[in-house]
Amino acid sequence: MNRPISEIVIVGGGTAGWLAACLIAARADADAAHPIHVTLVESPDVPTIGVGEGTWPTMRRTLERIGISEAEFLLACDGSFKQGSRFDGWVAGGDESYDHPFVPPIEGEPAAIVEGWRLSGDRSFAATVATQSNVCAADLAPRQRAMPDYAGALNYAYHLDAGKLAALLTRHATEKLGVRLVRDHVVGVDRVEDGDIAAVRTRGSGEITGDLFLDCSGHTALLIAGEYGVPFLDRSDVLFNDRALAVQVPVADDSPIASQTIATAHRAGWLWDIGLPTRRGIGCVYSSAYASDDDAAGILADYLVGAMPGVSIDDLNPRRLAFRSGHRERFWERNCLAIGLSAGFLEPLEASAIVLIELSLNALLDNFPASRDVMDIHADRFNALFRYRWDRIVEFLKLHYLLSRREEPYWRAHRDPASVPQRLVDLLRLWKHQPPSNRDFPAIEEVFPAASHQYVLYGMGFAPPEPGAIRIGTLQHTTAMLRQVEQRGRSLVASLPTNRAYLAALRRDAGVVDLKEHAS
Numbered sequence: 001m002n003r004p005i006s007e008i009v010i011v012g013g014g015t016a017g018w019l020a021a022c023l024i025a026a027r028a029d030a031d032a033a034h035p036i037h038v039t040l041v042e043s044p045d046v047p048t049i050g051v052g053e054g055t056w057p058t059m060r061r062t063l064e065r066i067g068i069s070e071a072e073f074l075l076a077c078d079g080s081f082k083q084g085s086r087f088d089g090w091v092a093g094g095d096e097s098y099d100h101p102f103v104p105p106i107e108g109e110p111a112a113i114v115e116g117w118r119l120s121g122d123r124s125f126a127a128t129v130a131t132q133s134n135v136c137a138a139d140l141a142p143r144q145r146a147m148p149d150y151a152g153a154l155n156y157a158y159h160l161d162a163g164k165l166a167a168l169l170t171r172h173a174t175e176k177l178g179v180r181l182v183r184d185h186v187v188g189v190d191r192v193e194d195g196d197i198a199a200v201r202t203r204g205s206g207e208i209t210g211d212l213f214l215d216c217s218g219h220t221a222l223l224i225a226g227e228y229g230v231p232f233l234d235r236s237d238v239l240f241n242d243r244a245l246a247v248q249v250p251v252a253d254d255s256p257i258a259s260q261t262i263a264t265a266h267r268a269g270w271l272w273d274i275g276l277p278t279r280r281g282i283g284c285v286y287s288s289a290y291a292s293d294d295d296a297a298g299i300l301a302d303y304l305v306g307a308m309p310g311v312s313i314d315d316l317n318p319r320r321l322a323f324r325s326g327h328r329e330r331f332w333e334r335n336c337l338a339i340g341l342s343a344g345f346l347e348p349l350e351a352s353a354i355v356l357i358e359l360s361l362n363a364l365l366d367n368f369p370a371s372r373d374v375m376d377i378h379a380d381r382f383n384a385l386f387r388y389r390w391d392r393i394v395e396f397l398k399l400h401y402l403l404s405r406r407e408e409p410y411w412r413a414h415r416d417p418a419s420v421p422q423r424l425v426d427l428l429r430l431w432k433h434q435p436p437s438n439r440d441f442p443a444i445e446e447v448f449p450a451a452s453h454q455y456v457l458y459g460m461g462f463a464p465p466e467p468g469a470i471r472i473g474t475l476q477h478t479t480a481m482l483r484q485v486e487q488r489g490r491s492l493v494a495s496l497p498t499n500r501a502y503l504a505a506l507r508r509d510a511g512v513v514d515l516k517e518h519a520s
């Protein structure tokens with residue numbers, strides 16, 4: 001039981017598997033008494049899911065830790081900057097819109113900030129308390145080229161091509177970080193007497209033995225479900241969407257690139273619209289209980305007519321995807337840890353999947369089991385922490401639906417009290433009297449902190465609380481800070497390049513470098 005953990009076997013080569021391989025190999029100490037070796041097994045028969053284009057600001061630190069430069073990443077993955085999400089038509093189905101930016105509101109007591117906003121006129125909450133909405137409205141980048149890698153004038157993440165990210169991580173892991181790649185299909189598992197996994201058996205490459213097995217096999221959940229039978233907790237009673245129809249539309253190389261994921265509500269779900277330098281990724285997410293596949297195709301076609309005149313769905317070869325919102329009851333079982341889709345998936349409304357992969361890997365590496373005999377302690381802690389996180393994400397996603405006033409059957413069903421987690425019901429009662437605060441979200445690394453809840457709540461027209469019996473002490477200071485937000489917003493808009501200008505210059509410069517390399 002006290003054997004060291006040095007052989008890590010990853011089953012699956014999608015975003016989860018390759019992020020795991022890169023992060024573990026990059027953080028492993030080659031001089032350790034029992035150095036870590038990473039092997040990744042990837043089936044040639046099972047394709048990766050191939051979607052997942054919106055990330056979280058955590059991705060900057062992840063890439064930096066892996067040792068990939070920002071320019072290399074942006075160029076290799078057709079990447080662009082993401083500074084949050086814009087929600088169109090969610091409140092009443094009209095042309096109303098609100099932002100969930102990555103920059104939090106100004107620092108201070110939430111009650112004072114919300115009261116400062118209430119008194120400041122009729123600008124939106126997001127545009128009043130943070131600068132990012134103005135920057136996004138002008139399709140601007142969050143940084144200047146001269147800034148150090150991964151630093152920004154504003155907090156940001158990326159939009160990317162998922163297939164290209166997996167290819168970049170594969171190259172980097174195998175060529176620079178010493179990860180062993182086995183391209184073979186896993187057909188079975190060998191266990192030792194105590195129940196741990198000893199090896200995975202492949203079709204043509206024999207057995208691959210290990211101390212810790214990461215199940216990154218996607219929806220198959222080969223080890224965590226197939227081998228250990230850990231139950232799946234279905235959350236579709238809260239989150240109804242279970243289908244998506246996705247297209248990729250090429251764009252002109254001088255077209256504007258949006259700074260946010262644009263999420264447009266429709267009668268039975270919503271559409272995503274993600275701008276990359278060479279194309280837009282557009283998809284219709286829907287609930288099969290409220291819309292047929294043909295209905296979804298019609299909704300997507302209508303959206304394209306409005307968003308990209310001249311583009312017809314008939315020329316685009318849409319991809320259909322089916323999913324179930326839910327997650328495993330436990331994620332770490334014996335010496336097997338599930339990361340990515342094998343651990344679970346909640347509809348992609350707030351791009352919470354890749355960030356959970358990153359957080360899972362950070363949790364593993366920040367508490368890496370020194371030997372097998374302490375692994376179960378780490379597993380118990382991991383399971384408790386991630387159960388908390390999945391529960392909070394379910395509630396946060398539900399909030400977007402619950403506050404809507406749309407009247408179609410799908411939206412009315414979302415407001416049925418039977419579909420709303422009790423904790424969210426209680427919080428909404430509380431938020432009538434006080435804004436969301438860190439006291440509602442006390443964990444150290446909340447995926448969606450109080451600020452995110454404030455943006456959604458007040459963006460969707462939830463009434464800010466009236467002042468209560470206790471005086472708000474810092475209002476004067478808050479009002480002055482809100483004025484500064486306005487000034488700083490104006491100066492950022494005047495100084496930042498557009499996304500298109502930034503990324504075009506990056507490409508031009510890379511082209512110059514390539515040509516020089518070619519000539520020498």
Ligand SMILES: Cc1cc2nc3c(=O)[nH]c(=O)nc-3n(C[C@H](O)[C@H](O)[C@H](O)COP(=O)(O)OP(=O)(O)OC[C@H]3O[C@@H](n4cnc5c(N)ncnc54)[C@H](O)[C@@H]3O)c2cc1C
Binds near residue numbers: 014048339342351353
């Ligand atoms: C419609 C939709 C939109 C999404 N949008 C976003 C988004 O905007 N942001 C975000 O963060 N996430 C998003 N996601 C989720 C995101 O796509 C995934 O979380 C991410 O791609 C990770 O997938 P994965 O690596 O776990 O699985 P996969 O990509 O499915 O990879 C599974 C791997 O396991 C391998 N495998 C399977 N069986 C075997 C076997 N027997 N032997 C060997 N190998 C095997 C396969 O070959 C493959 O390499 C979205 C998902 C959907 C469905």
